Each structure stands twice: as structure tokens, then as C-alpha cells.
Amino acid sequence: MTRRDDSKAETRELILNSARSLFWEKGPDKCSVRDIAKEAGVSPASIIVHFKNKTALLEVALYEEIEKTLGKALASLPSDQGLQAVLMHIVSIILPFYDKNRELYRVLIRDTFFEPIQESPSLAQLDENFIQFIVTLINQEKKMGNFRSDIDSHLAASSLFYLYLGVLRNFLRNPNFRVAEAVDTLSKILNLHLAGI
Amino acid sequence: MTRRDDSKAETRELILNSARSLFWEKGPDKCSVRDIAKEAGVSPASIIVHFKNKTALLEVALYEEIEKTLGKALASLPSDQGLQAVLMHIVSIILPFYDKNRELYRVLIRDTFFEPIQESPSLAQLDENFIQFIVTLINQEKKMGNFRSDIDSHLAASSLFYLYLGVLRNFLRNPNFRVAEAVDTLSKILNLHLAGI
DNA sequence: CTTTTTCATTAAACATGTTTAATAAATAAA
DNA sequence: TTTATTTATTAAACATGTTTAATGAAAAAG
Numbered sequence: 189m190t191r192r193d194d195s196k197a198e199t200r201e202l203i204l205n206s207a208r209s210l211f212w213e214k215g216p217d218k219c220s221v222r223d224i225a226k227e228a229g230v231s232p233a234s235i236i237v238h239f240k241n242k243t244a245l246l247e248v249a250l251y252e253e254i255e256k257t258l259g260k261a262l263a264s265l266p267s268d269q270g271l272q273a274v275l276m277h278i279v280s281i282i283l284p285f286y287d288k289n290r291e292l293y294r295v296l297i298r299d300t301f302f303e304p305i306q307e308s309p310s311l312a313q314l315d316e317n318f319i320q321f322i323v324t325l326i327n328q329e330k331k332m333g334n335f336r337s338d339i340d341s342h343l344a345a346s347s348l349f350y351l352y353l354g355v356l357r358n359f360l361r362n363p364n365f366r367v368a369e370a371v372d373t374l375s376k377i378l379n380l381h382l383a384g385i
Numbered sequence: 386m387t388r389r390d391d392s393k394a395e396t397r398e399l400i401l402n403s404a405r406s407l408f409w410e411k412g413p414d415k416c417s418v419r420d421i422a423k424e425a426g427v428s429p430a431s432i433i434v435h436f437k438n439k440t441a442l443l444e445v446a447l448y449e450e451i452e453k454t455l456g457k458a459l460a461s462l463p464s465d466q467g468l469q470a471v472l473m474h475i476v477s478i479i480l481p482f483y484d485k486n487r488e489l490y491r492v493l494i495r496d497t498f499f500e501p502i503q504e505s506p507s508l509a510q511l512d513e514n515f516i517q518f519i520v521t522l523i524n525q526e527k528k529m530g531n532f533r534s535d536i537d538s539h540l541a542a543s544s545l546f547y548l549y550l551g552v553l554r555n556f557l558r559n560p561n562f563r564v565a566e567a568v569d570t571l572s573k574i575l576n577l578h579l580a581g582i
Numbered sequence: 583c584t585t586t587t588t589c590a591t592t593a594a595a596c597a598t599g600t601t602t603a604a605t606a607a608a609t610a611a612a
Numbered sequence: 613t614t615t616a617t618t619t620a621t622t623a624a625a626c627a628t629g630t631t632t633a634a635t636g637a638a639a640a641a642g
Contacts, residue, residue: 192638196590220628231592236630238590294499302495302558326582335582340573344582347574350551351544361499376537377544384581385523385532385541389608393620417598428622433600435620 200238202228207235207249216246216295243299244308250296251310257285258314262321270334271325272378279352279374283359283367294360319345351377397435399425404432404446413443413492440496441505447493448507454482455511459518467531468522469575476549476571480556480564491557516542548574 206228210219221242225232239245261281266273286293300308322345329335352374359370403425407416418439422429436442458478463470483490497505519542526532532541549571556567 190639192588192590195638199590221630222628232628233592233594233630233632234590237592242629298499301498302491302554304558339577339582343570343573344577347548347551347577350574351547353551353554354544354547357499357550361501373540376540377547380536380541380544381578382582385536385579387609389618389620392608396620418600419598429598430600430602430622430624431620434622439599 199228199230199234203230203235203238203245204249207245211246211249211292212289215291216242216299246296247300247308247311250292251314254285255310255314257281258318271322271329272375272382274325275322275348275352275378276371276375280371283356283370286356286360287367290360290363297356297360315349319349322348348378348381351381396425396427396431400427400432400435400442401446404442408443408446408489409486412488413439413496443493444497444505444508447489448511451482452507452511454478455515468519468526469572469579471522472519472545472549472575473568473572477568480553480567483553483557484564487557487560494553494557512546516546519545545575545578548578 203224206224210224210227213219214223221232221235224245225235228235235242235245239248258278261278264277264281266277269277296311300311305312319342323341326335326339326341326344330337330339330341355370355374355377358373359365359367400421403421407421407424410416411420418429418432421442422432425432432439432442436445455475458475461474461478463474466474493508497508502509516539520538523532523536523538523541527534527536527538552567552571552574555570556562556564
């Protein structure tokens with residue numbers, strides 16, 4: 189760590205703090221890079237040099253809390269319960285988390301959802317981890333004889349994830365869609381698809 | 386139709402033709418409103434006045450062909466086949482259609498997917514129609530005793546649609562994901578979820 | 583210690599979607 | 613026919629994300 193690196197890291201933190209504050213309060217669409225720069229006491233160019241673009245800054249600014257929340261959800265799993273209960277437990281933590289500032293997370297997901305994975309690698313990794321976690325759950329259920337053993341675990345996990353994303357989309361784009369409704373909807377959908385239609 | 390309305394409609398068509406041409410050839414992200422305006426021989430402001438914003442122009446420019454394609458798919462259904470075969474028939478037409486210019490449709494869907502429904506009402510209507518169509522298929526299968534009669538048809542249809550969207554997302558964001566692979570993946574996913582996991 | 587090189591920072595410029603205010607021509611009113 | 617009003621159009625301005633070129637200070641080389 190040279191003196192230069194220190195100062196660079198300091199600038200980075202200044203930007204991140206201002207970004208978190210303004211993104212949270214005004215929403216990413218309603219605050220400009222110039223606003224954040226002014227609040228942080230740096231130039232707009234500096235923000236782009238540090239983070240490449242506004243969306244990447246948003247991702248870095250929000251990533252840590254999302255990951256922490258997911259971590260907490262995984263650490264507080266209901267033991268010896270089935271796949272569905274475990275998934276619903278996680279969703280029951282994630283959706284209220286997003287609900288604390290739905291517009292904020294809507295913009296984050298909107299701006300990364302259809303972009304190449306390498307543009308938002310940490311978010312993509314989070315999703316991939318989640319899917320992998322579902323895979324292990326499915327494999328457990330297979331071993332206990334609850335699920336057919338001939339199914340492709342990763343495919344099954346991916347598609348359960350797609351069902352979650354479908355509900356999440358409605359949740360994020362429709363402010364009237366309440367957390368409890370979303371959770372309930374997903375629960376019913378999981379029922380449907382675990383038992384077969 | 387007054388003379389004013391005629392000229393307005395003419396301007397609209399000029400804009401739409403130029404937009405279709407440039408969107409298709411350069412991609413929506415790589416051609417500006419000014420480019421389209423110049424090609425159409427109108428002012429950039431005129432485009433915004435006519436279509437409200439660039440994304441809305443994109444939607445209007447592409448809607449008709451999408452709807453036509455979906456219509457053709459529905460008109461050429463394999464008769465007396467099950468839900469899965471019918472869905473795969475439709476997907477086998479839609480994905481090759483998007484594949485003719487994947488980047489173009491990727492941008493369209495990216496820019497509307499998480500926006501309020503009223504921002505892209507015709508696309509939303511298309512989706513809703515598709516879901517309703519699946520509902521009727523499910524109800525048929527129920528009558529024939531192939532599906533459990535206690536399931537919520539609309540919920541089941543929605544979730545099948547979510548599975549499609551999950552695959553579509555991968556298809557659009559990953560240029561290496563080939564049509565045949567996507568179709569195959571979705572087929573396997575449908576197997577999984579119709580039979581139960 | 584001096585010189586050279588690296589690099590964090592930024593002012594200014596640029597690209598582009600959109601808004602605003604003005605204009606002129608078509609339509610409606612008199 | 614004359615006057616008033618509506619409205620399609622646009623030039624100019626604006627907002628904002630991003631790029632470029634310049635600068636100065638820190639680090640490395642001599």
C-alpha cells in the first residue's frame with residue numbers, strides 16, 4: 189500500500205458513500221453522476237475512472253448488502269425441512285429486503301438483467317451461487333427418495349430460479365404488489381411445480 | 386382525415402420506416418434519434434413528439450412483426466396434441482424469429498421488461514394474450530383428465546410463461562446460446578415441470 | 583539528489599435523449 | 613372573407629453519461 193493507493197482507496201470510499209446515500213434517497217434514475225461527484229467532492233470523471241460507468245457503481249454500491257442478506261438467509265435455514273420450505277424461507281427474507289427500497293433494486297436489476305454476465309460479474313455470481321445451493325438441496329431430496337433421481341438437478345434448480353425471477357419481476361415493476369402476495373404466489377407456484385401440473 | 390392529419394400520419398410513417406431500417410442495421414444502441422431524424426428528413430424533436438421517447442418508438446417499430454409472427458405460430462398449431470407440443474411449436478417459431486436479429490430484440494425486451502406495464506401496453510398485451518392462450522390449453526387438458534382439476538389455471542400458465550422467460554433471457558444475453566439449445570432446454574424444463582420434480 | 587516514469591485526478595468537450603419556446607400553416611369562428 | 617385558434621413542426625437549449633487531453637504529484641530509476 190503506497191501513499192497513492194491509500195488516497196485512491198479513500199477517493200473510492202468517498203464516492204461509494206455519496207453514491208449509497210443519494211441512490212437510496214433519490215433513486216438511481218433521479219440522481220446524476222454530477223450530483224454524486226459534488227456530494228463526494230470529486231469530479232464526475234473521477235467516478236467513471238473508478239467504476240467504469242454509473243450502473244457498475246450502482247452494483248458495487250449495493251452488492252455488499254445484498255450478499256450479506258442472502259448470507260443471513262442461508263445461515264438461518266430451517267433445519268431438516270424440505271426444499272420448498274427452505275426456498276420460501278429465503279424468499280421471505282429477500283423480498284422484504286428489496287421492499288425497503290423497491291425502486292432502488294428495480295433499477296439495479298433492470299440495468300443488469302439482460303446485459304452480458306461479464307458486465308456485472310458479482311451479481312451473476314450471486315445468482316449462480318443461489319442456483320448451486322438449490323442443486324444441493326435437490327440432491328439431498330433425491331437421496332431421501334423425495335425427488336425422482338433421474339432428473340437433471342441443475343436444470344431443475346435453474347427453472348425454480350426462473351419461477352422466482354418471474355415473480356420478482358412482477359414484484360419490482362408493480363408497486364401495488366405487496367410482499368405477502370408475492371411470497372404467497374411463489375409458494376403456490378412451487379407447490380404446482382414440485383408436484384407436477 | 387383532414388389535410389393536417391394526413392401530413393402527420395405521413396411524417397409518422399417516414400419516421401417509422403427510417404427507424405426500422407436503422408434499428409435493424411445498426412442496432413438500437415448504436416443509432417441515435419438524430420440519425421433516424423436525418424434519415425427521415427425530420428427534426429429529432431418531431432420524433433419525440435410523435436412517439437414520446439426512443440424506446441416507445443422501438444416498440445411501435447417492432448410490434449407489428451412480432452404480433453404477426455405470434456399469429457402465424459398460433460394459426461399453424463399441431464392439432465390434437467398436448468400442451469407441451471403446442472408450447473414447443475410456438476417457441477420453435479418465436480426463437481428463430483428473434484434470432485434473425487437477437488441484439489435488436491434483446492434491447493427491446495431489456496428496455497421494457499422492468500418498466501411499468503403502461504409504458505409498453507401493446508407488448509404487455511401480447512404477453513397477457515399468450516398467457517391466456519396457455520390458460521385455455523390447460524383447461525382443455527383438465528377436461529381430458531390429463532391435468533389435475535384443482536390447479537389454478539392462470540397461475541400454472543403464468544409460471545410456464547416464467548420458465549419461457551428464463552430461457553429467453555439466457556438466449557438473448559448470451560450470443561453463443563444457439564436456438565436449438567434453447568428450444569431443447571425449454572423442452573426439458575417443461576418435461577420436468579409438467580410431470581413434477 | 584536528479585531525472586524519468588507512472589498514474590490519480592479533472593476541466594473541458596462530446597454524444598445523445600429530451601424539453602421548451604417559437605413559428606407558420608391549417609382549421610374553426612366571426 | 614377576415615379573424616382567431618389550434619397544432620404539427622423545429623431550432624435551440626438542456627441534462628446527463630462518458631471520453632479525452634492535460635496536469636501535477638508520487639514512485640521508480642539513474
